[in-house]
Amino acid sequence: MATTRRASAKPNASKEELLAYYRDMLLIRRFEEKAGQLYGMGLIGGFCHLYIGQEAVVVGLEAATKEGDQRVTSYRDHGHMLACGMDPKGVMAELTGREGGYSRGKGGSMHMFSSEKKFYGGHGIVGAQVPIGAGLAFANWYRGNDNVSFAYFGDGAANQGQVYETFNIASLWKLPCVFVIENNQYAMGTSMKRASSTPALFTRGEAFGIPGEAVDGMDVLAVKAAAEKAIGHCRAGEGPYILEMNTYRYRGHSMSDPAKYRTREEVQKMREERDPIDHVRDMLVAGELATEDELKAVDRDIKAVVNEAAQFAQDSPEPAEAELWTDVYA
């Protein structure tokens, strides 16, 4: 895990910037809490993997991207979609399997896409998004633009063979791809210790000549700073870069996970001491950049957005039966 946070350091960010992070992370947190609720009510079915605890990773990275950059991730994808600007209503309605969802109800939690926001899924097969992310980077290289793609994957996927096939090719062809390893310490119920022969995942690219670094994934400013460095490397045509984001998921692997593989205390300690949203909130308050009232207003706004999404997701009709047969072929 990352080292203890430098609590009193003066934030190296403007009020606007910090407020934006606060807002974006809070949206993910509240959205996921609501999704958990709707799941409990039977409105969301199947698999549902919540991003709670990991918000700083995707928000910090997205803050460093520019128009045209692409992203692709695993099945724990709600946060990535919200962070890249996809509509919470469309995401939530997909979770409930309704016509108003991003995939018109045919993809579900793990399979959503947005051509407009350059979000390429949402993949249900562990590690499969990694070469796909490199393929998006390949398209940038082929077209000669300076966009970068982000391939997010977890500590579990980091042991998949195709990840290393991809590292080799991405380095060989100098593809502009940032490999973001979201190390939340547990691959489903298997801790890093029990699954990885070496703990430092950011060094996994060394054999292929890919630079990597470990980042405190609970600190949005640290994430953004690391992302800028990685992106600069890629845009300069230097090839791929690995960022290992040390982070933590508070909830189970999926909704049906009893989480017997870790103690309640471990989770509680992380929530109290390392929460990424509290961290930004503290910076805003301690630095006298925002008042409690301002932050409460943000909280209210977010709550309204999430409630609206939840309402939409319940009001939107199920897809028409004819939808069964559409979109098999273009």
Place this chain on the structure above:
Amino acid sequence: MATQILMPALSPTMEEGTLSKWLVKEGDTVTSGQILAEIETDKATMEFEAVDEGTVGKILVPEGSEGIKVNTPIAVLLGEGEDASAAESAAAAPAPAAEKAEEAPKPEAPIAAQPAAAVAEPVAQEPDVPEGTTFKTQTMREALRDAMAEEMRRDGDVFLMGEEVGEYQGAYKISQGLLDEFGPKRVIDTPITEHGFTGIAVGAAFAGLRPIVEFMTFNFALQAIDHIINSAAKTLYMSGGQMGCPIVFRGPNGAAARVAAQHSHDFAALYANIPGLRVVMPYTAADAKGLLKSAIRDANPVIFLENEILYGRSFEVPELDDFTIPFGKAKIARPGKDVTIVSFGIGMNYALQAAEELAKEGVEAEVIDLRTLRPMDTATVIASVRKTNRCVTVEEGFPQGSIGNYVSATIMQEAFDYLDAPVINCAGKDVPMPYAANLEKLALVTTAEVIAAVKSVTYR
């Protein structure tokens, strides 16, 4: 003792070749390992080394000779102390090895025995070309290359990637010349990592490019099948139509010759099982060209199954500026009234041979080439069966869950009352492909089996 040097087989499917150049002359002393000649196969020009030491007594086949059959004596090597008269007698003597070759199982699969520049297939019926079109004789290999080159000229987003497609000019020489014309950015050599490069190609297709992925053989695509099925075939549906995957996966499929179980698998039925994929398996060079061009333009992932044995076969290909064949249209390769034989890909070889033999006995078989397996033109099959009342299917793949099974079920549902006999499926045997020549022959479907099946359904 003088020994004969025989024309070597330099690939699993080589039957004959061109002796392009002698690097030794009569009277030269050669040592073991010395290069004697350059021999051109249908795939490449290869150097041919001496096995024994000796003196070149006589060159029996001059350089530049084409169509020299494997195991033909091409020179005589003299041992120590032997003179030219020994060479004469050795040359005159029947070549024991060559003689043996007549009886021995050929290195090719039974149906491979078509020289590279064989007489072209007769054009039975070309429904896809306008009247008055002229044709040229082309190998399957050339037709496939031309299809890719034409589409790459037409659309800058089309590129080819795979193992040995560039500098090596293709493991089976399908991509010959493409690197020269299109450069390394569009003809991309990959490391031998099917899972990785297939995923990368799929990602590039998601981003709107149009990759052609060459698998050196479809056997190796099993390493990448997760990306073919889970990533490429399903994304359009999972995204509610937002994001598709315009990509072609192509390469040789099915049995070649004597390459055993892991290199001889026909995947037609397996891929045809997957919604979201299009599956094409052409038999003629013309169909291969027209269908590959359509595949490259298609907005969906296309599995394009070629056949190593057919690569060197010549067919008549229409001379049209832009010849495409739509998917889902079967072709009546040979009209008939007594029985319908349904096949595709290399299975057509058995089907047509059987039809030829049966015609001599007065049975007129209608032979249908499905050409595309998904979508499948079952309407043409049903219409034919309603006329003939009998059907036999032919394929090299495994029998359980085969294309023939699907065709039979469709006939049963849509033309049951028209059937005068149960449909018979001729397929590969239900075993992994053996290596031994005799067993391999037994494992594959045969023309005799097709003939027997037709006789059974026609009660003869």
